[in-house]
Amino acid sequence: MFDLNNIVRKNILKLSPYSSARDEFKGKGSIFLDANENPFGHLNRYPDPRQKVLKEKLSAVKNIPAENIFIGNGSDEAIDLLFRIFCEPGKDKALTFGPTYGMYQVSADINDVELIQIPLNDQFDLDESSIENISNIENLKLIFLCSPNNPTGNCFNKNYILKILKTFKGIVVIDEAYADFSDASSWKEQINTFPNLIVLQTMSKAWGLAAARVGMAFATTEILAFFNKVKPPYNVSQPNQDAAIAALSNFDFYNKNIRILKKEKVLLKEKLEALLQVIQVFPSEANFFLVKMEDAPGIYQTLCQIGIITRNRSQLVHNCLRVSIGTPEENKELINTLKNIKTISI
Ligand SMILES: *Cc1c(COP(=O)(O)O)cnc(C)c1O
Numbered sequence: 001m002f003d004l005n006n007i008v009r010k011n012i013l014k015l016s017p018y019s020s021a022r023d024e025f026k027g028k029g030s031i032f033l034d035a036n037e038n039p040f041g042h043l044n045r046y047p048d049p050r051q052k053v054l055k056e057k058l059s060a061v062k063n064i065p066a067e068n069i070f071i072g073n074g075s076d077e078a079i080d081l082l083f084r085i086f087c088e089p090g091k092d093k094a095l096t097f098g099p100t101y102g103m104y105q106v107s108a109d110i111n112d113v114e115l116i117q118i119p120l121n122d123q124f125d126l127d128e129s130s131i132e133n134i135s136n137i138e139n140l141k142l143i144f145l146c147s148p149n150n151p152t153g154n155c156f157n158k159n160y161i162l163k164i165l166k167t168f169k170g171i172v173v174i175d176e177a178y179a180d181f182s183d184a185s186s187w188k189e190q191i192n193t194f195p196n197l198i199v200l201q202t203m204s205k206a207w208g209l210a211a212a213r214v215g216m217a218f219a220t221t222e223i224l225a226f227f228n229k230v231k232p233p234y235n236v237s238q239p240n241q242d243a244a245i246a247a248l249s250n251f252d253f254y255n256k257n258i259r260i261l262k263k264e265k266v267l268l269k270e271k272l273e274a275l276l277q278v279i280q281v282f283p284s285e286a287n288f289f290l291v292k293m294e295d296a297p298g299i300y301q302t303l304c305q306i307g308i309i310t311r312n313r314s315q316l317v318h319n320c321l322r323v324s325i326g327t328p329e330e331n332k333e334l335i336n337t338l339k340n341i342k343t344i345s346i
Helices: 052-062 077-085 103-110 158-168 223-228 237-246 251-273 296-305 326-338
Strands: 069-073 092-096 114-119 141-145 172-173 197-202 213-220 276-279 288-291 319-323
Touching: 052 069, 052 213, 052 237, 052 251, 069 223, 077 103, 077 141, 077 172, 077 197, 077 213, 077 223, 092 103, 103 114, 141 158, 158 172, 237 251, 251 276, 251 288, 251 326, 288 296, 296 319, 296 326
Parallel strands: 092 114, 092 141, 141 172, 172 197
Antiparallel strands: 069 213, 197 213, 276 288, 288 319
16 A cells, blocks of 8 residues: 655654745735835746646646645755655665656766666667566655657556556656647646556756756645655745746747647658668657767767757667757758768768
8 A cells, every 4th residue: 555654754744834924924015024025126926836826727727726836946956855855865766667758867866876777678668667666676766757758759658657656666757748648648637546656747858947947747736745844945936936937828929839739740750761870860759869870979079060959868868869859940950961871972
């Protein structure tokens, strides 16, 4: 059985959180002399620590109750909070399936938590053998599943995710940073079925708001109570909250951009596959492709010199670049440039 109080760190269970000035007063204030703010200026007031307006907006767009939403300074903040809430440094462990998003490892290292990385199979997916021994790992508190996975682009097999959710007694985090580009249904619909499930999403990708640092965690109110206890009181700035509210209010812009990117994705795949240097374009449900090439590191360097920056992932998957879908013009430029790069003779 999953028992939340059993897996939260003892110091976090008994933590009394910082109570901010804006949290403490009840009623409707008109003169605020409680927070040592400067009474002059535009950004002079502390932001809403619970991001009430933004959560209501998100609740409507994502069709999930506001009380099941946590908002972080990017989903990277939520990832860090997960370690701090659930993992005793130097003792508890986390697990993920790789190659995957690098922040799980960095956050684990910062928090002095061992991150076990189980290799994905040759389709970059989970299978029977990769998940069979998980329940026997001692002090394992967190499992990170990135689906669609960065940098490979694919979603993981649903049945194996379900099996993990049903059998693992710790927290299962499904990172859906790229969910908006995928036709697969979101796991956030399942948070009340699986009390150990936390789903991460972000406004950094499909919503075009990477600069504003707005990430979300969807989970039961019981889990989110710990997030709210541990987070810095004013973790999402007012300009960032306002930018997110504005973006969520412009659904046409969001839809139009997704439509363009999906169309470009089909074109870019075709064009990439026709190139001599390209060995394989892996299937993707995200806004990027992992591309296997002859001499990927060399091509990466050459593209950099021309000013086209891709992500060299060759350390993770041999001879692979990760290429984001750009504007139609940018994608054309990329293809034309690649056409002109002489392949090093083999
Ligand atoms: C881009 C990305 C994020 C987003 O992080 P933010 O802090 O919200 O910008 C999270 N997870 C994965 C797998 C990503 O690729």
